[in-house]
Amino acid sequence: MHNTPIDPDVTALLDELGPSSPVAAADLTGEELRQGARDAIAVFTRGAAPIPVHRVTDEFVQGRGGKIPVRLYHPETPTSVMVYLHGGAWITGGIDTHDLVTRRLSRDTGALVVSVDYRMLPEHPFPAPFDDAYDAVVWARSLHPGLPLLVAGDSAGGTLSACVALRARDGVDSPRIDGQVLVYPGIDDDLDAPSMRECRDCSRTSVEDLRFFLHQYASHEAAAGSAYALPGRAASLTGLPPAVVAVAGHDLLRSSEKEYARRLQDDGVSVTLLFDPELVHSWIDFAPRVPAADRAFTRLTDAVNDLVRRLPA
Template sequence: MHEMPIDPDVVALLDELGPPSPVRAADLSAEDLRQGMRDAIAIFTRGADPVAVHHVTDEQVPGGGGKIPVRVYRPRTPTAVVVYLHGGSWLAGGVDTHDLVTRRLCRDTGAVVVSVDYRMVPEHPFPAPFEDAYDAAVWAASLRPELPFLVAGDSAGGTLAACVALRARDEGGPRIDAQVLVYPGVDDDFATPSMLAFQDGPGMRLEDIAFVIRQYASHERALGSPYALPGRATSLAGLPPAVVVVAGHDMLRSAEEDYARRLLEAGVPAVVQLDPELVHGWIEFAPRVPAADRAFGRLVGAVNDLIGRAGDPGERRLVEESG
């Protein structure tokens, strides 16, 4: 688990946040945690160059729990449609905290990117965040049905993206051509090798990550549900091709690598992008950390490859037949 040290630029950036808080996440209010994320993002993106895209609109789309706010990024000539689900432990973050991420994804892939402001815990326990993610995906799939359609997200958003793909498989729609899972939470096993290796950080401690996962996935309606944590699914067969992005110094690493292995064993094309010198949350560091910027470039390359394969009728037919 310690093959390569953390990139020194990451260490320096995290040092700007100040010393780790002695207060447990369980003892903070939701608003405290949300403000903490906003403050961190402000540091991670300080001085970042603007990322221009052709057209950006804030919209509201229909959902079973009411209107869902989304931010839609449109390039001049779309190559695909990507639903993006932000990270933040299902309780923090939003389209604003991830604006640079989604802008870059739009610019560098040419995709229409739909960033979803799903409802969050604790005010809206499971399945509310998941239902918003799924309903937004159903809406987005109708925007340009002739183009490849992908679901993507980081951290808690990566979890949601994987679960949206599971439900779409189980219920026969919408058609999802690929899934992009950036260091997702996969299960609630807190005794994996990476959980133990990185239990004292950097970033979140084991007791804190256990708190947020249990708060989301141990709620009465979430217990045992694969739509809360995708690692609970008994079968991964028939899912769309995947890119699974793994940070080397991340408590979630072992579960993510196991999920990628299960996808491959189920016959699902899956690529693992391991960034051994990075930590959980690196996608937000890209404006200030060269190693994270390079990792983002590799991620974009993988997404472009998925788009290209999904747009090839022969490739799409092979995937559909394998499912």
Template sequence: MNETPIDPDVIALQAELGPPASIPAADVTADQLREGMRRASAVYRRGADPVAVHRVTDEFVRGGGGKIPVRVYRPETPTSVIVYLHGGAWRAGGIDTHDVATRRFSRDTRSVVVSVDYRMLPEHPFPAPFDDAYDATAWAGSLRPDLPLLVAGDSAGGTLAACVALRARDEDGPRVDAQVLVYPGVDDDFGSPSMLAFGGGPRMPLADLEFFFRQYAWTEAALASPYALPGRAASLAGLPPAVIAIAGHDMLRSSEEAFARRLRDAGVPVTVQFDPELVHGWIEFAPRVPSADRAFSRLTDAVNDLIGLTTGPA
């Protein structure tokens, strides 16, 4: 499906993590998964200089499920507000694991970035992660209502961002002006071409991906909701413009490409960034992998273009 080989720098970086785990994801506790992601994050940013941001504060948002921790990055003269939702299969990751990425988004787009520490599985099943994402977005929209409001996220966070945009459309608020989806989980078609082509990878076997999707999107509440996976939405009309970053070597690629086509068919402006030499998770590799660093720059350029086209409320 992809004739471009994986960037050797990506392979070398992943080798620093040690041999792939031989234990199925279903047999790994949430605490073990979270610790593994923290260790991997430390490897990915090893030796990288911190990205300077004018002001960074840790705050709390009052949500329907209680207090939601957020980290807010503020430039001196902001151009927009971006709500950022981290990846981690809805079970791992957080404000700290994605601090390098959110700092860079703030610096390179001159945006107020609100990084959300939403509740996760298995302690908090759907809709808790989604509800926190939505409540945090509503709060973020009140910070600077004069500026465009974007929702963004990678992997599981990209799923949440797309679904926040759907619910905001359906319920007439908060106003979401654009969505930035970095290799999001769109649907659970495990027989798609990319699932079959890349499902044998040692770092994330198809069986592990199936486990994560089933834990999140196959509960009774999720199956009854249009906001678990954005590909389940009956219509994509009326959604805000989107940037979708797709990695060439990614099991989610086919569903992301199909989602981009559906958005375009519904009249939604879409910018697709395709990086054939990269894998799922590349946004975290940017401090140490030149091709991922360049991909990040292309992504923030695309976001800046979106911001430039978005004027917000009159």
């Protein structure tokens, strides 16, 4: 437990959303959850100017489950290729909701960012989101074979990124992944972790809502026990690429994220742990309006740039 209070600008911004819904996530449809997420992002980005990048293109990747929409943010001279997987509990979010995030990542790191519109629950259970994420990474490897390839994502997208890194490590003829950027990722389904108790009143997402999301995703028959659903299930993390792990102080997932970072280090993986004690889950979406989140975003991109600089030629 830490004693840093939630940043008051975060509290003020969340208050603009109005009171928390008394309706449990389990009682809403996928589209109702998605509309709620779109409404929240509209508040978080209100008044934000578009972030310019050199060129933006929309394309399709042929995946095993069909065509996967992707949006590419091209810098004039890319330093790396970054596949970005959006958050949203594997149910909400998309290329458009995360457009400001991916634009800023491209601008501030020089990466060619590939934002992936992977299939989501409940219409497409596991392994559909994971398969799309992995297939997009395989495709992205061919874009600039001489440049570093990073997988990145926030929340559920951070989970997918960590799992794709595991799959690439384990597979034959898998793409080489040079770095993983995990922004408050879901690591496991331990709902008794210390932060689950300490942050029960910090979040607009209840522990019961989280239980529902995890059950929908990671308890599906194909996902049961699989480290490709939740990376904390992996027996060993040896051989994974260097990682940047961003953790928010007031987050139900905090304990498991810190433990995963420790396990990575213990297994010989280089880890940059970014801990923002005053922030909450979803802070990357707040950056346009919350100075503390804006500063955290800068620390994140600085860490990514440092990771890329330290990679062997």
